Amino acid sequence: MLKDRMKTLAAGLSMALALTCVDAQAATVNIKVAVASSFGKAANDLAAAFQAYYATFGLTYTVSLTIASAQSLESSIISAGASTPYDLLLSSSKKEPKDLVDNYPSLIVGTPFKYAKDFLALYSKSVDIHSGLPYPLTTNFLIPDPTTDVYGEAAAEVLSSAPWYINSATIPTGYVFTAPTVGSAFTGVDRGYYSYGFVAKSQICSLASDGTQTYPPGSYHHIYKPNDVDHPSDKLILKGIKIAHSRTADQETELSNFIAFLTGVADSNGNTTAIGTGVIEGHCFKSF
Amino acid sequence: MFDLTRKTLALGVSATCLLLHTSEVRAETISIGVAANFAATIQDIADAYFWYHGGGVSFSITSDSTGNLRSAILAGGTTSGPYDLFLSADTAAPAAVSTLGMVYSGVTQSPFFYANGSVVFGSATTSVSGGVPNPISPALVIADPSKAPYGFAAMTILNQAPWSLGLSTTSSYPVSNVYTSANIGTTYAAVSAATYAYGFVAKSAVCRNYGSGETVYTGQNVTNVYEYKYDGSAGLGHAGTTAQTYPQIVQNGIALQRSAQTPTTQALVIDFINYLLTSSDGISYRTFYCYGT
Numbered sequence: 335m336l337k338d339r340m341k342t343l344a345a346g347l348s349m350a351l352a353l354t355c356v357d358a359q360a361a362t363v364n365i366k367v368a369v370a371s372s373f374g375k376a377a378n379d380l381a382a383a384f385q386a387y388y389a390t391f392g393l394t395y396t397v398s399l400t401i402a403s404a405q406s407l408e409s410s411i412i413s414a415g416a417s418t419p420y421d422l423l424l425s426s427s428k429k430e431p432k433d434l435v436d437n438y439p440s441l442i443v444g445t446p447f448k449y450a451k452d453f454l455a456l457y458s459k460s461v462d463i464h465s466g467l468p469y470p471l472t473t474n475f476l477i478p479d480p481t482t483d484v485y486g487e488a489a490a491e492v493l494s495s496a497p498w499y500i501n502s503a504t505i506p507t508g509y510v511f512t513a514p515t516v517g518s519a520f521t522g523v524d525r526g527y528y529s530y531g532f533v534a535k536s537q538i539c540s541l542a543s544d545g546t547q548t549y550p551p552g553s554y555h556h557i558y559k560p561n562d563v564d565h566p567s568d569k570l571i572l573k574g575i576k577i578a579h580s581r582t583a584d585q586e587t588e589l590s591n592f593i594a595f596l597t598g599v600a601d602s603n604g605n606t607t608a609i610g611t612g613v614i615e616g617h618c619f620k621s622f
Numbered sequence: 623m624f625d626l627t628r629k630t631l632a633l634g635v636s637a638t639c640l641l642l643h644t645s646e647v648r649a650e651t652i653s654i655g656v657a658a659n660f661a662a663t664i665q666d667i668a669d670a671y672f673w674y675h676g677g678g679v680s681f682s683i684t685s686d687s688t689g690n691l692r693s694a695i696l697a698g699g700t701t702s703g704p705y706d707l708f709l710s711a712d713t714a715a716p717a718a719v720s721t722l723g724m725v726y727s728g729v730t731q732s733p734f735f736y737a738n739g740s741v742v743f744g745s746a747t748t749s750v751s752g753g754v755p756n757p758i759s760p761a762l763v764i765a766d767p768s769k770a771p772y773g774f775a776a777m778t779i780l781n782q783a784p785w786s787l788g789l790s791t792t793s794s795y796p797v798s799n800v801y802t803s804a805n806i807g808t809t810y811a812a813v814s815a816a817t818y819a820y821g822f823v824a825k826s827a828v829c830r831n832y833g834s835g836e837t838v839y840t841g842q843n844v845t846n847v848y849e850y851k852y853d854g855s856a857g858l859g860h861a862g863t864t865a866q867t868y869p870q871i872v873q874n875g876i877a878l879q880r881s882a883q884t885p886t887t888q889a890l891v892i893d894f895i896n897y898l899l900t901s902s903d904g905i906s907y908r909t910f911y912c913y914g915t
Contacts, residue, residue, distance in 0.1 A: 364690075371669075375662045378685050382658065382807030383815065389804065390817065396804075398690065401665060402682040406651070514677060517669035524666075525903055527673050540841025543746065548841045551832050609815055616842065 362394045363584045365592060366419050368411065370426035371517050372485070372534055373450065373572060374401035376617040377424060383613050384595045391603075395588050403515060404430045405482065411577060412438055421581060421589050424449065424574040424596075427484040431575040443576040449596050450572040450619040454488045454558040457523055457538050458530035459550070466556040469497045471509040476523060476531030478516040480505055485516040488569045489532035492558060530554075534570075539618035547618055572619070597622060650887050652894060653682045653704060655695065657711035658807045659772070659824045660737065660873065661685035663911045664709060670903040671894060679890055687805050688715050689769055695719045695878060703880035706891045709736060709873070711806070712771045716876040724877040726888050731877040736898060738914030739871035741775045741850055742828055742858060744813055745820035746843040753848045753864065756784045758799040763813065763821035765806040767791045771871050772806040776822035778868035779850050814843040825849060829858050829912035836912050858912075873913075 369377040381397035388395045400407070400420070408430040411418050418441070425431055431446035456463050461473070477493070478486030480502050490502035493510065506512045513519040516534050523531040535557055542548045549555055574596075576589065587602050594601040595610035598621060611621035656664050661683065668681040684691070684705065692715040694704050700722055710716050716733035723731040743754050743762075754762070764780075765773030768791035777789045780800060787798045795802040803809040806824045813821040828847050830839040836858055838845050849857025852870040856863060877891050898904040908915045 371665065374665050374683070374685075378658060378661045378807070379811070381685075382805075383811040385804060386808040386811035386815065386817065389808065389812075394804070396687070396690065399661075399685045400682055401661070401685065402651075403680060406680060406682070514672060515669070517665070518672040521666060521670035521903075522673055525670055525673060525906070540839075542840045543843050543845050 363588045364396045365421040365589050366398045367422045368407040368420040369399050369401045369424045370404040372426045380613045383609050420577045421579050428573045431573045441578050443578050446573040446575045448622045449574050450614050452570040452619055453535040455533050455535040456556040457533045458554045461529045462554050463530050464554050464556055473529050474509050476511050476519050476528040478519045479512045479514050483515055485534055536617045536619050541616045649678055649680050650890050651680050652706050654707045655684045655691040655705035656709040657688045658685050666907045700879045701881050709875040711873055713872050713874045716874040722878050724879045726892055733874040733876045736875050737873040740825040741772055741822045742825045743848045744823050744844040745846040746816050748819050750846045750848045760819045761799045761801055763801045763803050763818040765809040766802045770805050772824055775868045779866045782866040826911040831909050
């Protein structure tokens, strides 16, 4: 991880050498990106880093982000049809991009691509739950709604396993309460409305400058890792897809470069940087 | 404190009960255009609003530069305006769109204050314990002072002794080893990636308050910090005062009229503004990101 940070710094320093080549009069090119709420904060940092990176090549790129639930973003893309304002959807799961491909192929371009992976976390500011969800359950706790939120679906899968064996169809039940989104689940715990709850690792973790992962001081967490027997497989893979939308050639290039920046592959000029994936990992997502 | 905890828990339980019926209620969406520096904060506050209001409301948050948001609002007018609520990084943009203020209960809404920002001289690689070096070397970066309030504040600082650079919003940068970046977000990104050894960033990007005072946010790269407060008082990264001052960075917002609104949406927008400004959640999250409230 630290190695990645050093790569990022090295890339940054090399960019500084290109500063003298900047054309301050370059025309501004804008793209609009629809971002699922769980990736919203990372996307905000990513957009700024993207604009700063390409400024060193004399390109004035801007990125407008619209952050909402993945479902509502997909709905707005479908209802707007050809008049959609968006160039790209960054979803919180595989579902929405796949649904667009399967059922609305005229609204998208290309195939879905992976851009980040998140992990399910149990989080508390007051109860030591570092070993994971207690058994037997004695305290009300919170999960995102498993019928609408992918993190809730993952949490329900944990609850359905031993030793709890809670049928997801019965949730909310007993000590299990739901919030509509992983965002409201996080704030429900963060503001003390519930003692603990299932949230996204990316909501509670950030990468320190020395490469270590940090969590809010005094808080407790348990991360459900991929090799955890209770972990709900690979549900929390975030995928994106290009949206069919009238674009200028410059916008098309910006969009391709944004996706390259996001995924750490070569851009339209053949340049590769780890800055974008570094920003993603800074929010404790795993990049691809 | 115990009473407050009991109340909030009770609210949590009642809100959860409300959730059971949310599928029966048509969800209203509040569309917010927010300056990028406040995007993370408003996302937390919007997420927390559920615990105050209950279900039936969702948010669409567009994060962009104040200039772009202002242009989109003026272009849309009251018929096809994109946002119900505009949270700017300055006072000028809300004033410029105030003729589009939402008419609620017969009253046209005016701009309101929601946060004070502050600038921090920071570096990802180099100690800045003495503040901005004199002479300035290597180069530093500030946000474009002609467009970004945070950049204007940085420029104002650098125009005072001992540097007295004589910078202006129309200077042809770089000047005296001072470079500019498009906005405060890109400025932070450039400092974070060590494109520049150091620069003036928004305090909210490098500071957190977990309830026991403001501290340097260690979950990011720019951990060498020296705050310049508008009034020269002690700040993040140092206990002493600074000789330099600048006009306080005031961020205003305004509720906007648009044809897509229902009366229910309008009432929700006004309720959300009150929540942002006066609730313990709204105050706590603004304080968490080290904004002045």
